[in-house]
Amino acid sequence: MKRIALLVAIATTLSAPAAAHIMLQQREAEAGRSYRAVLTVPHGCRGQPTTGITVSIPEGVFAVKPQPKPGWQLVTRSQPYQRAYTNHGREVREGVVEISWSGGSLDNAHYDEFVFVGQVDASLADKGTVHFPVVQTCASGEHRWVDLPKPGETAQLDQPAPALRIVQAQAGGGHGAAAPAAVFEKAGIRIEQPWTRATPGGARVGGGYLRITNTGQAADRLVAGQVTFAERVEIHEMAVAGGVMTMRNLPDGLEIPAGQTVELKPGGYHVMFMGLRQPLTEGQVVKATLTFARAGTIEIDFRVGSVGGRNAPGGGHHHHH
Structure with a gap:
């Protein structure tokens, strides 16, 4: 029994950071491919229900489209990109840079997901990791998951922004190979x-x-x-x-x-x-x-x-x- 209790305690400890933060369900994407982002919201703010989620889209992730949620109001903010991108053969110079879901109520005891899709530009392979800062609004107060790591820093952040690791597309890639995604x-x-x-x-x-x-x-x-x-x-x-x-x-x-x-x-x-x-x-x-x-x-x-x-x-x- 002591061994079982110890294993449970270890498992709980290891899983605690993942359960505590708003994170991306799929934390790796291939450069030059489409990506389906699922933000997981595991809790509210100090016991209060979540009433709003706002996510900022990093440069290089373009042609973004959010998924509506029943009972929530969906608002997007668009602006010109820092450079032009190509999407299905068309030049894209502006698009969604911020998504907000509001007006709902996600109880602190419940879990939910907020979803959007977009294209990951091939140039992001050189950057390694991009971040999606999130502001979680609650009935009373908010959590700002916006902390970004400094170069060479390994310390755990208090409220880290959800991170996405960008990797090179696998062999046989290219625009045509992006279809499965x-x-x-x-x-x-x-x-x-x-x-x-x-x-x-x-x-x-x-x-x-x-x-x-x-x-x-x-x-x-x-x-x-x-x-x-x-x-x-x-x-x-x-x-x-x-x-x-x-x-x-x-x-x-x-x-x-x-x-x-x-x-x-x-x-x-x-x-x-x-x-x-x-x-x-x-x-x-x-x-x-x-x-x-x-x-x-x-x-x-x-x-x-x-x-x-x-x-x-x-x-x-x-x-x-």
Whole structure:
């Protein structure tokens, strides 16, 4: 019993700093890739509930989009960047530099997450680490998680700003390889890794694949899609029945249950681009709009992989939930 108690005490001690501070859930990102930031808020201010979170975005993290939270007011502040960046082939000179969620109430005994996505510029690989200062407003008082380490300093800070370590992109990187990290979010629906296959000349159909997560409290349904490179978009299911491969249209769409992930992949659920107006070529990025019954329309980018490819271009991994 003494040994068990000692182990519990050690585990509690080691985990205390992580539980005490507002931190980034994923504390490492690849330079030149997109990044999904999840700020974890483990407690309030001296027992008081949290009523507001404001995060400052460091230079070099651009094209930032926050995720709304039910019951909270979302406000962003934008200004010109110190330099121009490139996002999906377009020059970006200004964007969101501060995000504020306010008007909610997160009890001191409860935990929650505040989410945004953005692009990490390749130049940040030389910097090593960037910080996202956070001001946590409470019913009475506030915590300012804004302390930054001085060069060569190793002492633990009282209220450290959440830190993100930037590493070089893995072999096979580049703009095209960033596709697996692409995330599109709106109203509780998160879409990851949209991709399609290159099509030979004369082909009239193509398939689209992606992973959809419903982070909301109610079921949603993918009901339609629209693209400019094809006449229409349909939602299909492919399955094997009696040893025979079948494919059928889902006129009522595809349900995305609350709190679950549905993967659209070769050999299963997928979207079909019917009546292609042009071939899809490897390395291309094509835009699409998907419509959900509750979340509404979400604009996404499909990256085009090889003919007959089985995975998203860039060698990304599919995570099943």
